[in-house]
Amino acid sequence: MARGLKRGGSLKRAGHRSRLERQRLGRIPEDTIQEVRDRADIVALIGRYVELKQSGRNWKGRCPFHEEKTPSFNVNPDRGIFHCFGCQKGGNAITFLVEFENLTFPEAVRSLASDLGIEVPETGGRREDRGEREALYESIETAQRCYRDHLSAPEGKGAREYLQRRGLDDATIDHFGLGFAPDSWDSLVGQLDRARVDRKVSTSAGLIMEGRSKGHYDRLRGRVTFPIADVRGRTIAFGARAMAADQEPKYLNTSESPVYHKRRALYGLHHALEPMRRAGRAIVAEGYFDVIALYRAGLGEAVATCGTALTPDHARDLRRRTANVTLLFDGDQAGQNAMEKALAILLPEGLRVRAVSLPDGQDPDDFLAAQGAEALQNLVDRAPDAIEAVIxxxxxxxxxxxxxxxxxxxxxxxxxxxxxxxxxxxxxxxxxxxxxxxxxxxxxxxxxxxxxxxxxxxDESLAQTLTPRASGGEERHLRLIALILTRHPGFVTDEFCSQMQEVLPDSPYKRLALAIADAAAEGWLATEGGIDLGACEAQFEPELVPLLRDVVVDDSMLDQETPASEMLVHLVGRYVAKDLEAREKELKRQMQEPDADLQSLLQERQQLLERKRASVSASS
Ligand SMILES: [Zn+2]
The missing domain is CATH 1.10.10 (Arc Repressor Mutant, subunit A)
Known part of the structure; x- marks a missing residue:
């Protein structure tokens, strides 16, 4: 479902002012709003989100507000309006942003104004009145400036050399806004303080964290930073790669915030919009460096997810912009498995999917260095149909x-x-x-x-190997999850953690699993299973410490044939399935109530079925 549908349901005809709009008029002068509305290039604006084709005086595309096969969504540049003949949604450039991006009216005006170079006078002048989101954007932008400055300063020398070794020149570094977070606990904290950014705001933006005793500290340390931007190019989060060889995890992101949701964000999307329209396709790669390598090879239409697997939200977002997706994943087994999972998410959205297979063990970076840009372009252009490739x-x-x-x-x-x-x-x-x-x-x-x-x-046979030998209780399963996590902390992603948080039944072992995940993020657990027991014991709740020792010394798992990753996905998958089942039951119950809002319940049910399908294919 399009995001715009849920909120701001009231329909606005061009020229009519909504209640929301009137309410906000005190802040931004009427003639500024008028100027923004007159000068905004509505085709270019909507074209960032929807694939548009010219047809007479109008531009046509598939409506982003309702599901449709044939385009009935029209944009008229002469009058500066859009209108859908299917669902009757319509408005101007400002209301489009309000409806589609869930911006408030002043946010939409300011966003368009800054694109157009129009200054918006603050009539009230009350700085504390700015929206929470604006404050978040500002703190993240400040962090971005700090990281960039560090990269060109003496302390960034190692990072610069690293990027050069990976083949990135200054222009590329600049284009993607790469930066460097020094190996310090309070470098960013200090800089944000000096820039008078409220620590609460920076914490909520995911930039810094609150320690138990020593105040705040930097989330990203000793890492190359990749700004993650929204579709309009505003930085909303950071991805970061470790610089030291033994630093874990290799990739770390700033946490989710009101402006950053991993399941929706696509790295590089802002840069990729134009090239995507020109090429008539999107390339989905695995990581930040892959997107950059493809850009360097002249394939600017590449995006990547941000530390999570591809989600149905990503798929719908891509579908609004293009009908064709080419998947480019590493040639190893893990890469191929990830490719199949992505495929299972993209196909239900009606996307045509191709899959590039890189030579075993190579990523796009290696391939580009070894074979050159033209070879990489050919590989992408000649990619076979993805299902054929799987067969x-x-x-x-x-x-x-x-x-x-x-x-x-x-x-x-x-x-x-x-x-x-x-x-x-x-x-x-x-x-x-x-x-x-x-x-x-x-x-x-x-x-x-x-x-x-x-x-x-x-997975019947898989299920059997997982059936606990001892008591068969739920505790035993949860214990196994915690145990696998101590051996393979590399499996721990933020997404996996929030999934565990959501679906696992409450139990000390659940708390242990989540504490282990935290410890992995803090670097007290090495990928090879090394564990800093002292550090963990000091940080864990006392109740969990004996449980931790218990799973750390257990070696009964070492002789299992099923790979740990598969087991983990399967174990958690059971709870996901149970959770979905329970929700479905609840929905059915709600539907039978006399005053049930059937439409929204059906919508919810549809989403549930999609998730169910996704989880079935993810665990098979
Ligand atoms: Zn429509």
Missing amino acids: RRVLLKGCTSPAEKADAVRHVAPLVAAISDPIERSEHARRLAIATGTEPSAVESVIRKVQSGGSAEA
């Missing part, structure tokens, strides 16, 4: 015995089932049958099973 990979593993054929079909079927267009779906089903030498009807039946909500039943 080929499955066939390589062997597909002769009936069991192997069944495995191959079960592996690919969920992806085929996710294709939204029925004709394309049946065509891919046919190809899967041919490629694996299976009866088409058998393939169709597996696909139907997946579509009706069942899993492909492939």
Whole structure:
């Protein structure tokens, strides 16, 4: 669903002033608003969010406010308005930003004004009245200036050399606004203080953290920083890469805030909008350096997620801008698995997806250095259809015995089932049958099973290895999660943590798992399983300390055949499934109530089903 739908539901016709608009008029002078409205280039503005094609005097595209197949969304540059014939939404450049970006009216006016170089006088002059969001943006912008300054200062020498070694010249560093966070606990804290940024604001922006005793400290230390921007180019967060060889985790982001949501943010999107429109596609890569490498190779339409897997929100965002996505992931097993998960998220949105496969063990950086820009461009341009690529990979593993054929079909079927267009779906089903030498009807039946909500039943054996030998209780599962985390803290992402927080039942082991995740983020746990027990014991709640020792010394897991990552995903996945089940039940109950708001409940149910589908394909 488009974000704009939920809030600000009242429809505004051009020339009519809404209640919200009238309320705010005291602050920004009427003629400034008029000037902004007159001068805003509405085609360019909306074109950042929606793929538009000229048609007579209008520009047409698929409406960002309702789901539609054929474009009925029109933008008229002469009158400076947009209108959708499907859902009747319409307005001007300012109201578009209000509706679509959930900005307040003054935020939208200020945002457009700053693009146009129009000064907005503050009639009230009350600085404390500025919105919370504006204050956040300002503190993040201040941090960005500090990081950039550090990179060109003497303390940034090591970081500069590192970036040079990775092939980045000054112009590229400048284009992406890269910076450096010195290896200090209070460098940024001090600079923000001097710039008179409220510590509460910087904490809420995710830039600094509050320690237990010693006041605030910098979140990013000894790292190269990558500013993450919103679609209009305002910095909303930072990604950061470790500089020291033993520094963990390798990548760390500033935390989520009212202006930064990982499940929506796409790194590089702001720069990629124009190239995306020109190329008619988006490239989704794995990381910040990949996006930069692609840009250096002349492929500016690349974006990456920010320390999380691709989400349905990302997919919908991409779908509004283009119909084609090319996935470019590392050539190793982990990269290929991530590629398949991304594919499962993109297909239901109706995107056509291709997949580049890099030579084993290479990332785009390496490939660019070894083969040059043209070779990388060719690789992307000639990328095969992503499902075809998955089928080929499955066939390589062997597909002769009936069991192997069944495995191959079960592996690919969920992806085929996710294709939204029925004709394309049946065509891919046919190809899967041919490629694996299976009866088409058998393939169709597996696909139907997946579509009706069942899993492909492939993880039955996996489930058995995970069944706890001892008491079989929930505690045992939660303990296992905590245990795996101590061995493989590298699996801990912010997203995974919030998922655990959300779905795991309350228990000391849940608290232990989350405390371990925190310890990993703080660097007290090394990826190879090394653990600073002293530091952990000092920080953990006393109740958790014996549990921690208990899981740290347990080595019963070492002889398991199933990789720990798979187990972890599976274990947490069970709780995710349970959680979704419970929510679905609750929704059904609500729907039977006499005064139920059926439309919004159905909408919620739809989102739930999508999440369910995503979690099924993510854990298979
Ligand atoms: Zn519409």
